[in-house]
Amino acid sequence: MISPRRATWLLRALGGLCVLAFWLAGPTQSSFAQGRLDAQYEATLAGIPVGKGAWTIDISDDAYSASAFGGTSGLLKAFASGSGTGAAQGRVVNGALVSTNYNASTTTSKKTEAIRMVLTNGTIKEFAIEPEPPVDPDRLPVTDAHRRGVLDPMTGSMLRVPGTSDPLGPDACHTGNAIFDGRMRYDLKLDFKRMETVKAEKGYQGPVVVCAIYFSPVAGYIPDRPVIKYLAAARNMEIAFAPVAGTRILVPFRMVIPTPLGVAMLEATQFITTATPPRVAKTN
Template identity: 70%
Template structure:
């Protein structure tokens, strides 16, 4: 019984951390100017700190890069020690982020795993998991069609708002995105909930737009998994977006997922952004 009770919080925290890093929407709209983000996050379950991580994003003239890392802390570390990293890079074409490469690695006391995805024009060209997981007959198969018109999880975590008005508005919480993470193919959709003001311990102090978030599994998942069932039915997941200065890019500042064993939350403790002027080509 002790083993079962110990593993259950670990599964919910893992799902929450993945959701915090991945569950956001993106739209193919121009990015204004350039900027970067350096942020640190803390994950908690029922008010108890269980993980810490960092996320860096750089938006350049014609390319972008994002990286993240994190690990368990406190009591959870003693029963489910784990850490992970993720990175993505791609080009900026007509103002839109076009992913090219994605990689994510996780390490626990029991195993290590690395996922890589190569994309071109929204289509998966190659992907793999090392070590290769065993085939599970209960998993919904992924077809070639499921690997077209998708974003990798890291790129999908960047919300870009079209137009020229303030990007921090109810209009930011619209649209849906198709995501492929190397194992699962799922859809994410946002709806507007409210506006708030937040203050990080270091860096950002200002408004955020809070969106409801809905998760729909498409393929690559096992339907009987309790976490999948719960997330697919959940109607009370919310995510607060804050801006990267100098751009129309919004990224998660806080995410809240109620679970049967308490509220899971991922929230920025440090959120430092900096605008960079657009590059001006030199002339002879």
């Protein structure tokens, strides 16, 4: 039986799970292609459905957009309902995704919160949380330095692999980066674990590269929070990445985080990717 207190802990843990899903490797100067992803995911705890979501990504030759939404379902919804949305837009410059805007909102039975950020070349120029949260003396402060050289979590929804060989391989996991989500600054690091073959109920079936993922909080968090301590200490979290057709971008197909309540998993039930033909310049 899931108690209300444990359900609240699980919501926070699943929130961390989704944040970890939205992260990005460092810039590359390789050529860039165009494509689209339409995916749907289901979250489970110990095999029991607790949430659903969807994720859409559009990439053109000079711009991109990404959006996602999700919410609790099944047994968990009866104890602690919640939903959230996120979106980002930016430019494609020399093959790199350069974020310009990020917005996210979460709604629970107790409150609704919205986060907005404006970025320029990896630096947070503007950000706001509405309603503005009260100052918590236990929260480690975020400095201006912490908001430079970072990625927003939605632009971080894509793992870009340089080069011309098959992007699905061990090298895809040899990376890490800095993320700022509007409140917290943290680092993520990947390590290669194995190759697998997956099959969605609708769409993609084929190989994925499975990476171990490690979470290191830097600033903007409360050190005594159980979910922060748990995620920072975890050494058994993993993500399986699948390719977006027509690009050298990989995105999470499945995520696994063992928790005190059982294994939490976020897995694609639909994963439809299509390559988009490049635009042809008009001639007279």
